[in-house]
Amino acid sequence: MSRIVYVNGEYVPEEEAKISVFDRGFLMGDGVYEVSSILDGKLVDNDAHLARLERSLNELNMGWPCTKEELVDIQREVIRRNDVEEGAVYWQITRGAADRDFVFPKDAKPSLVMFTQARKIVDVPAAKTGMSVITVQDIRWHRRDIKTVQLLAPSLAKMEAKAAGADDAWLVEDGYVTEGSSNNAFIITQDGTIVTRKLSNDILHGITRRAVLKIAEQEGLKVEERSFTPDEAYDAAEAFITSASAFVMPVVKIDNRILGNGVPGPIASKLRELYIEMAKAEAK
CATH class of the missing domain: 3.30.470.10 (Aminotransferase class 4, branched-chain amino acid transferase, N-terminal domain)
Known part of the structure; x- marks a missing residue:
């Protein structure tokens, strides 16, 4: 039909x-x-x-x-x-x-x-295996806070990632990660601090991002809203992305650097679990 x-x-x-x-x-x-x-x-x-x-x-x-x-x-x-x-x-x-x-x-x-x-968005393979990203130059306009239909630059970034054998791309401007091609980017430092770029015109004000940060606060996790570099991401204990279509998705490889032991980490996995529980309970 x-x-x-x-x-x-x-x-x-x-x-x-x-x-x-x-x-x-x-x-x-x-x-x-x-x-x-x-x-x-x-x-x-x-x-x-x-x-x-x-x-x-x-x-x-x-x-x-x-x-x-x-x-x-x-x-x-x-x-x-x-x-x-x-x-x-x-x-x-x-x-x-x-x-x-x-x-x-x-x-x-x-x-x-x-x-x-x-499509399936809860029980998906990437949630168990984690995803890989590469970093690419952020060539978008400077009103990324507006969710426009102008998606050619993100499409080019995704295609570059696919050509490199990765699942997605993280965009870099002036030496710092802005966000993913269609998602917000997070790292978790070795001491367990969740780091993600603060809100501005440089990134989309993610709805799932906001919900996950609220969950992190409720769980007593330390959060820093600040810019981070690719090098800092390479040294992270964990990483993940958030979006309406992927919820919380662990990242296990960035530019061919393996994070941790190469599988989704405990904090990202727990945040995904808690977000899905909340989403199911509050959906209407």
Whole structure:
């Protein structure tokens, strides 16, 4: 059965989904997006994703295509129509369709597209084996705090990682790790301190990042929000990434340097376990 997607007021089979060739998301990359995980058919931390969406829209002076309540109703209807128990729902908002111009149109109606991806996100092999990353130059623009649809630079980073036989890339700017290609980056020092870059325009304000830091605080773990270098990462006891689609994922190799004994460490593994417990309990 074909997947059902939502496009500007209609639920249609994905093969029939259409959007204007003049949509500014297509012409200019003029759009934002969000993704919420789905567990047991419910949305994980969705209110926080909606709040971040609102911030992205405001930063770009972009309007809502509908009310927040309507957007949530659409999310749940897309999940229901596709019978998704575990996976993710993506929604993308663009400034809308208008004749091509660098200047923002005054009367364009924002476009809304939404779709689901059914996939395992809890019981996945990488959680048991850990993942490998390489470091690459961060070539993105300097408003990474806005979750835009401009994802070519992260795609290039992921492709560079794949070509090197790694799972993902950590981006480096001015000698310091900013974040992963589609996730926030963490290391755990030899004394057990969790280190991750502080919030700024240089990184995405990760929803899962925030939740994991809260869990770490509740567990009495020491956390430092500061920049760290690749060399510091090589010497770390553990490392991990956080994202809505991966939750907490241990990193066991960075630029061919093995961390610890080459398997997921106890702190990253425990944080993943605790996050999943929280996500299942609070999903709605």
